[in-house]
Amino acid sequence: MAEGTRTTSFPSDLTIRTTEMHTGGEPLRIIESGYPEPRGTTILEKRNWLKTCADEYRKLLMFEPRGHYDMYGALMVSPDLPGADLGVIFMHNEGYSTMCGHAVIALGRYAVDRRLVQAVSPETRVVIQCPCGPVTAHVQYSQGRSGGVRFHSVPSYVFALDISVKVPGVGEVVVDISYGGAFYAFVPAQRLGLDLNTSSTSSVADVAQRVTEAVKSTVKLHHPDSPDLAFLYGTIVTDGGDHSLGDNGDAPTTNICVFADKQVDRSPTGSGVSARVALQYNRRVISLGQIRHFRSGVTGSQFTGSALREVKLKGAGFRGGDVVGVVAEVSGRAHYTGMNTFTVEADDALASGFLAK
Numbered sequence: 236m237a238e239g240t241r242t243t244s245f246p247s248d249l250t251i252r253t254t255e256m257h258t259g260g261e262p263l264r265i266i267e268s269g270y271p272e273p274r275g276t277t278i279l280e281k282r283n284w285l286k287t288c289a290d291e292y293r294k295l296l297m298f299e300p301r302g303h304y305d306m307y308g309a310l311m312v313s314p315d316l317p318g319a320d321l322g323v324i325f326m327h328n329e330g331y332s333t334m335c336g337h338a339v340i341a342l343g344r345y346a347v348d349r350r351l352v353q354a355v356s357p358e359t360r361v362v363i364q365c366p367c368g369p370v371t372a373h374v375q376y377s378q379g380r381s382g383g384v385r386f387h388s389v390p391s392y393v394f395a396l397d398i399s400v401k402v403p404g405v406g407e408v409v410v411d412i413s414y415g416g417a418f419y420a421f422v423p424a425q426r427l428g429l430d431l432n433t434s435s436t437s438s439v440a441d442v443a444q445r446v447t448e449a450v451k452s453t454v455k456l457h458h459p460d461s462p463d464l465a466f467l468y469g470t471i472v473t474d475g476g477d478h479s480l481g482d483n484g485d486a487p488t489t490n491i492c493v494f495a496d497k498q499v500d501r502s503p504t505g506s507g508v509s510a511r512v513a514l515q516y517n518r519r520v521i522s523l524g525q526i527r528h529f530r531s532g533v534t535g536s537q538f539t540g541s542a543l544r545e546v547k548l549k550g551a552g553f554r555g556g557d558v559v560g561v562v563a564e565v566s567g568r569a570h571y572t573g574m575n576t577f578t579v580e581a582d583d584a585l586a587s588g589f590l591a592k
């Protein structure tokens with residue numbers, strides 16, 4: 236392609252403004268203006284509209300040169316659920332996810348600081364409609380400052396335990412599948428010949444992506460609310476903490492989440508922690524109210540997670556059976572890193588973005 240050929244249909248006066256945050260090291264690009272307004276009545280319709288009609292905007296903000304392989308974004312939309320303070324559609328290197336805990340932690344603070352809700356001490360409640368459903372964030376607020384956030388997601392539940400899949404280069408591997416607003420496969424690192432203390436992040440990402448593909452081709456997922464929620468988002472490689480508390484019950488359990496197109500979460504993964512809480516409760520590793528610490532194997536950042544109460548879920552199980560899930564509480568901290576104003580020049584041949592990894 237000749238340098239200088241116009242390749243996209245972005246308006247010449249396009250200006251997109253964002254606020255940048257991170258939660259436990261995982262970036263969040265909050266899109267504030269300049270992005271197309273998604274059409275549709277429900278949040279899932281809006282997500283589908285963005286997928287089919289405005290995906291070049293996702294690539295513009297997530298891909299290089301404005302983003303990078305592991306960039307994550309949030310577009311605020313008007314909610315369609317009564318009682319929700321805001322709606323949000325998440326985006327990443329491959330498309331649009333259904334739930335994102337690290338983003339909820341950041342957006343909770345953001346909503347309080349930008350007065351999208353009325354700030355109340357000592358904690359402000361913010362109801363965020365995510366594609367998976369309503370998620371309630373409780374944001375610490377005192378002396379004019381927002382702080383840590385705990386959130387309650389949609390019910391988390393185990394979809395299937397001990398499923399055997401054939402992973403190229405590894406062989407037969409037994410995984411669990413659990414839902415925390417998004418479906419993940421969970422597997423202890425040891426079963427993959429990895430060690431979260433010594434293996435490189437790129438080798439974990441490589442093998443985890445192969446696990447994701449193997450599970451996708453072996454297991455058909457379904458979700459009682461919508462087929463749009465029924466897909467495997469990624470694989471979370473653990474230190475084995477879903478099976479036992481380990482020698483020191485209070486020590487954090489470490490994981491690395493590899494989602495979308497081999498994207499690596501820098502945080503412990505809020506939706507993954509919700510799903511791990513359901514898994515550990517199901518395996519009787521934790522009891523109701525027991526707080527566990529979850530550590531990112533990439534940055535060492537930590538979230539806490541606990542199961543608050545049981546919930547019965549009709550038709551959510553592997554063979555369409557009813558399951559008992561839990562409402563999980565996850566907590567963590569987010570920080571601001573800056574603000575951006577993005578523009579596109581008419582003769583920029585790379586305006587539609589690229590990924591170098």
Ligand SMILES: O=C(O)[C@H]1NCC[C@@H]1O
Pocket residue numbers: 261307332334335336337338492494500502503504505506507
């Ligand atoms: O914290 C989370 O739930 C998210 N972080 C990136 C991948 C997940 O969507």
